[in-house]
Amino acid sequence: MNLCKINGVTRLPVLRSCMQFSSAANTEVQPYEEDEGQENTSYSQPVDKSGLQPQHKNVLLGKSPYQEAHSWIHLTEKYQRQAFGRYGAKSNVNPKICFNSRGETAQTEVMQLETLLKMLEKSRSQKAEELEKINAREDDIAKKMEKLKQWKADLHAKIAKREADAAAAIKRKERLVEEVRRHFGFKVDTRDERFKEMLEQKEKEDKRKQKEAKRKAKEEKMMAKLVEKTSSS
Amino acid sequence: MAHLRETSDKALKLLRTLPRVQIGNLRPNPNSKQNDKRGRAQHGGDKHGAGNKGSGQRQNFMRLGYETGNQPFYMRFPYEPYYKGHHMKRQYPPISLLQLQVLIDTNRIDTSQPIDISTLCNSGLLKLKPAELEYGFQLTDDGLDNFKAKINIEVQHASEAVIAAVEKNGGVIRTSYYDPRSLHMLANPQKWFQKGVPIPSRMLPPQDAVDYYTNPKNRGYLANPEEISKERLVLAQKYGYELPKIENDSAYEMLTTTKDPRQIFYGLEPGWLINIVDKTIIKRKLE
Numbered sequence: 001m002n003l004c005k006i007n008g009v010t011r012l013p014v015l016r017s018c019m020q021f022s023s024a025a026n027t028e029v030q031p032y033e034e035d036e037g038q039e040n041t042s043y044s045q046p047v048d049k050s051g052l053q054p055q056h057k058n059v060l061l062g063k064s065p066y067q068e069a070h071s072w073i074h075l076t077e078k079y080q081r082q083a084f085g086r087y088g089a090k091s092n093v094n095p096k097i098c099f100n101s102r103g104e105t106a107q108t109e110v111m112q113l114e115t116l117l118k119m120l121e122k123s124r125s126q127k128a129e130e131l132e133k134i135n136a137r138e139d140d141i142a143k144k145m146e147k148l149k150q151w152k153a154d155l156h157a158k159i160a161k162r163e164a165d166a167a168a169a170i171k172r173k174e175r176l177v178e179e180v181r182r183h184f185g186f187k188v189d190t191r192d193e194r195f196k197e198m199l200e201q202k203e204k205e206d207k208r209k210q211k212e213a214k215r216k217a218k219e220e221k222m223m224a225k226l227v228e229k230t231s232s233s
Numbered sequence: 234m235a236h237l238r239e240t241s242d243k244a245l246k247l248l249r250t251l252p253r254v255q256i257g258n259l260r261p262n263p264n265s266k267q268n269d270k271r272g273r274a275q276h277g278g279d280k281h282g283a284g285n286k287g288s289g290q291r292q293n294f295m296r297l298g299y300e301t302g303n304q305p306f307y308m309r310f311p312y313e314p315y316y317k318g319h320h321m322k323r324q325y326p327p328i329s330l331l332q333l334q335v336l337i338d339t340n341r342i343d344t345s346q347p348i349d350i351s352t353l354c355n356s357g358l359l360k361l362k363p364a365e366l367e368y369g370f371q372l373t374d375d376g377l378d379n380f381k382a383k384i385n386i387e388v389q390h391a392s393e394a395v396i397a398a399v400e401k402n403g404g405v406i407r408t409s410y411y412d413p414r415s416l417h418m419l420a421n422p423q424k425w426f427q428k429g430v431p432i433p434s435r436m437l438p439p440q441d442a443v444d445y446y447t448n449p450k451n452r453g454y455l456a457n458p459e460e461i462s463k464e465r466l467v468l469a470q471k472y473g474y475e476l477p478k479i480e481n482d483s484a485y486e487m488l489t490t491t492k493d494p495r496q497i498f499y500g501l502e503p504g505w506l507i508n509i510v511d512k513t514i515i516k517r518k519l520e
Contacts, residue, residue, distance in 0.1 A: 080429075082427065082428055082429050083429070085427040085429030085508065086510070088511035098429050098431060098515075099431055116437050116455075119437075119443045122440065123443055
């Protein structure tokens with residue numbers, strides 16, 4: 001129940017509602033007339049009961065909150081640009097502030113242009129390098145593959161020679177031992193002194209023979225070469 | 234897949250000879266039955282599963298992972314760079330062609346205008362977060378077969394099949410790069426215009442992205458347009474559709490609208506100061 005007090009005149013809304021729903025509603029109710037003079041003066045000024053601060057009210061109404069600078073922040077470039085951005089011309093900001101000085105903008109743009117070509121060149125050269133590396137390695141491997149057969153043959157020959165030499169040495173030893181044994185007979189032990197002395201003698205003889213044989217082979221080769229030369233010339 | 238056929242043949246052969254499936258022929262599901270081994274009585278008792286003498290029975294085991302002196306596996310790798318640099322990698326949140334078709338069919342996107350990041354973000358259903366290293370959208374091939382819209386779209390990544398799908402319907406697709414500042418502007422243009430700063434120019438892509446955006450196969454925005462048209466033909470031949478003639482299209486102008494590599498918004502050039510409240514454009518005086 002609100003009892004509204006307007007310039008001293010009190011209303012009684014309860015009574016009215018009772019009259020609305022009463023059974024004896026045939027009786028006319030006189031309209032409630034107030035003094036007109038008083039009415040005009042009471043409603044002429046709208047009363048702002050919002051309790052808002054002026055800057056917030058301005059924002060609500062779409063205006064720049066502060067028409068005058070209240071703080072150092074309102075004088076900064078950033079704030080004024082933002083004010084222009086949000087409120088437009090109403091913000092009373094000269095749009096000149098929004099633009100940078102000419103020199104700064106030009107510098108950054110030129111830098112970028114240069115780098116695009118450089119970037120393309122760099123990527124191209126990087127790719128070429130990688131490809132080159134791969135190709136170089138492949139060539140290297142190909143060359144080695146050509147020699148592979150030869151290397152295999154060499155290795156087999158080496159092994160065969162080693163084995164042959166070992167076998168030859170064993171054979172030679174056996175032969176000499178046999179000869180000595182033939183000389184002494186089976187009664188004498190191989191590790192006996194006399195046996196060993198004989199063995200040494202035999203080895204020396206054998207070596208001498210081999211050297212002679214080698215020398216002869218060399219001489220024959222030389223002779224063959226000379227003959228070839230003379231025949232060809 | 235020859236070995237699969239052999240195993241299935243084997244299985245079928247087995248089935249012919251095996252007996253009928255009965256409870257007595259079945260084995261319980263793995264890990265469904267627990268071993269009721271008590272530490273007492275004949276089977277669980279006596280040595281309690283620890284054997285005889287030795288370190289086993291005396292419960293003196295080597296520490297887990299020990300490999301009797303050599304460098305154990307868990308000590309061999311001092312560093313595994315699984316996530317090295319992941320926080321700096323560019324991300325491209327996906328939009329499927331299905332999603333795009335749905336957006337178009339439900340009038341969320343206007344196909345009579347070129348489509349770019351702004352269009353997609355302004356639909357309200359897609360959001361880009363440049364601060365989380367999202368460098369734009371990628372168009373994925375989900376719903377590729379049912380895509381039937383003719384659009385001029387600009388994304389940041391698209392695969393070959395997606396490009397084919399768009400071009401098959403008479404549309405135009407381009408991939409372009411936007412630097413983070415431009416992305417912020419596009420994702421929320423209103424917020425950016427409220428700053429009251431003239432539009433800056435777009436930056437070029439970084440070194441590792443230059444190759445992608447200069448490649449006509451990807452319809453890169455830095456690629457040669459002639460080569461792009463050649464690649465269009467190549468793609469049409471590869472995927473087996475007739476290349477639509479955009480020149481004869483009524484929307485030719487709209488379809489061939491492209492942005493300059495330095496441009497961020499359609500129709501707005503760098504250096505212009507836009508005011509949304511006053512609906513004005515303020516340009517610098519040419520001196």
